Amino acid sequence: MDKRQSSHSCASCGAMSCRTADAGKYPDFCPTAGLDQDLLAETLRIYKEDEEPGRIARVAAEVEGLFYGRYCRVEETVEFIKRMGYKKIGIATCVGLIYETRILGKILRKQGIASFSIGCKTGAVDKTEVGIPPELKINKGCGHESLCNPIMQAKFLEKKKTDFNIVMGLCVGHDSLFLRHSAAPTTVLVVKDRVLGHNPVIALYQAGTTYSRFK
Numbered sequence: 483m484d485k486r487q488s489s490h491s492c493a494s495c496g497a498m499s500c501r502t503a504d505a506g507k508y509p510d511f512c513p514t515a516g517l518d519q520d521l522l523a524e525t526l527r528i529y530k531e532d533e534e535p536g537r538i539a540r541v542a543a544e545v546e547g548l549f550y551g552r553y554c555r556v557e558e559t560v561e562f563i564k565r566m567g568y569k570k571i572g573i574a575t576c577v578g579l580i581y582e583t584r585i586l587g588k589i590l591r592k593q594g595i596a597s598f599s600i601g602c603k604t605g606a607v608d609k610t611e612v613g614i615p616p617e618l619k620i621n622k623g624c625g626h627e628s629l630c631n632p633i634m635q636a637k638f639l640e641k642k643k644t645d646f647n648i649v650m651g652l653c654v655g656h657d658s659l660f661l662r663h664s665a666a667p668t669t670v671l672v673v674k675d676r677v678l679g680h681n682p683v684i685a686l687y688q689a690g691t692t693y694s695r696f697k
């Protein structure tokens with residue numbers, strides 16, 4: 483069996499020699515060593531010929547290169563918005579992160595950047611409307627419980643003609659729907675983790691200790 487078709491992938495790599503194009507050190511299963519050159523050429527064509535993805539790639543690299551290890555994610559996001567020249571920012575927020583979204587809006591305003599935020603429960607449609615059984619609601623079916631409606635959030639921000647969107651703490655899956663339906667390019671500032679203070683990587687850092695249940 484071709485080793486490149488085995489279960490190994492980049493996560494098994496100890497070399498990461500693709501960072502410096504050190505071809506002599508690519509492992510047997512390396513996707514770079516066995517790369518479909520037509521596919522690579524197609525991606526490069528997109529960066530070089532399509533205006534928006536090319537510009538995003540160059541500005542993202544600019545922010546990374548200039549502020550590496552000095553700017554936190556909020557600062558990098560503001561810097562990216564300014565360098566891209568975005569004027570109208572959409573914020574798709576979890577209603578549980580309204581406070582943090584308000585602070586973000588103030589930070590953007592101070593930088594002369596306008597933002598519109600839209601909460602996940604917008605529309606106030608009961609979860610049962612889309613086939614969620616009452617017993618699977620958090621309230622176990624004791625009355626109305628609004629559906630998170632990320633598709634509505636995306637459509638609302640599209641109508642507002644936002645240049646760029648920011649996700650603030652949407653749940654897993656709801657974020658997937660927002661990202662799929664967003665008309666504008668989007669970054670995720672906060673991911674939802676109700677247990678770990680919206681910092682899910684802690685579970686991976688502690689996989690050998692506190693979160694050993696993953697084993």
Ligand code: SF4
Binds near residue numbers: 495509
């Ligand atoms: S592309 Fe190759 S060298 Fe880079 S991380 Fe994956 S396996 Fe390692």
